Amino acid sequence: MQVELQERPATARPLLAIDGLKAFYGGTEALHGISFSLPTGGITTLLGANGAGKTTTLRAICGMVRREGEVSFDGQAIGRLATEDIVRLGVAHVPEGRGTFTGLSVEENLKIATYGRRDRAHVKRDLDLVFTYFPRLKERIAQQAGTLSGGEQQMLAISRALMLGPRLMLLDEPSFGLAPLIVREIFHIMRRINEEAGVAMLLVEQNATLALELADTVYVLETGSIVMSGTADEMKNNEGIRRSYLGY
Numbered sequence: 394m395q396v397e398l399q400e401r402p403a404t405a406r407p408l409l410a411i412d413g414l415k416a417f418y419g420g421t422e423a424l425h426g427i428s429f430s431l432p433t434g435g436i437t438t439l440l441g442a443n444g445a446g447k448t449t450t451l452r453a454i455c456g457m458v459r460r461e462g463e464v465s466f467d468g469q470a471i472g473r474l475a476t477e478d479i480v481r482l483g484v485a486h487v488p489e490g491r492g493t494f495t496g497l498s499v500e501e502n503l504k505i506a507t508y509g510r511r512d513r514a515h516v517k518r519d520l521d522l523v524f525t526y527f528p529r530l531k532e533r534i535a536q537q538a539g540t541l542s543g544g545e546q547q548m549l550a551i552s553r554a555l556m557l558g559p560r561l562m563l564l565d566e567p568s569f570g571l572a573p574l575i576v577r578e579i580f581h582i583m584r585r586i587n588e589e590a591g592v593a594m595l596l597v598e599q600n601a602t603l604a605l606e607l608a609d610t611v612y613v614l615e616t617g618s619i620v621m622s623g624t625a626d627e628m629k630n631n632e633g634i635r636r637s638y639l640g641y
């Protein structure tokens with residue numbers, strides 16, 4: 394059953410608009426021309442089984458995989474830009490596996506993230522912001538990232554993304570391998586970052602229950618195509634979604 398999204402007012406330009414996006418690994422097409430959009434300041438989640446194309450969608454948005462189709466961010470075409478230019482416009486990717494530099498300290502990891510930033514004046518402000526969200530990282534500022542707990546490493550990965558001064562965060566499996574309590578804590582902080590700093594989020598998450606608690610809008614991917622979309626509440630009440638993703 395297709396659950397249609399309610400129409401937004403014509404004035405609300407999407408922050409991210411994707412139209413006919415394809416992605417390729419070598420000669421293999423992993424995304425078959427998907428289209429969707431994200432509002433400014435919202436939280437959207439992609440649901441789908443293993444191999445559906447969720448990670449590939451995030452990679453395609455930030456130019457980390459060969460892609461075709463239209464992607465625009467805040468009205469600007471980014472479908473042909475290099476990853477570093479997309480990042481500079483305000484799109485920060487928190488990859489699967491976190492991507493922290495394990496041999497560097499917490500402070501060095503955070504500073505490295507800011508090297509490409511043009512608005513240097515805001516770096517100190519954003520560092521303070523990171524420490525208000527993640528005071529534990531402040532306590533461990535000199536510690537080598539590889540010696541942090543899994544939860545702290547995920548906090549560091551999100552913090553590195555925050556240090557880019559993003560308007561959109563692409564989050565890939567932030568709960569992966571973490572204990573439920575720490576996952577709760579991290580998701581709570583993600584909501585605060587969204588609400589207080591106005592950072593929009595596109596979340597990929599195996600734990601669909603958590604994803605639907607956090608997100609307001611949902612797209613379901615199956616083998617490289619979007620097969621359903623709706624609000625999180627609509628999805629929670631959809632029998633097919635409940636059976637396939639929520640386990641009841």
Ligand code: ATP
Nearest residue numbers: 418421423441442443444445446447448449450599
């Ligand atoms: P998962 O939850 O398992 O990460 P996913 O929905 O994120 O699943 P993707 O990782 O985006 O799925 O994979 C989509 C398709 O692309 C799959 O068929 C996968 O085998 C293929 N694929 C992903 N990464 C690569 C790669 N580096 N090289 C070749 N094929 C890949």
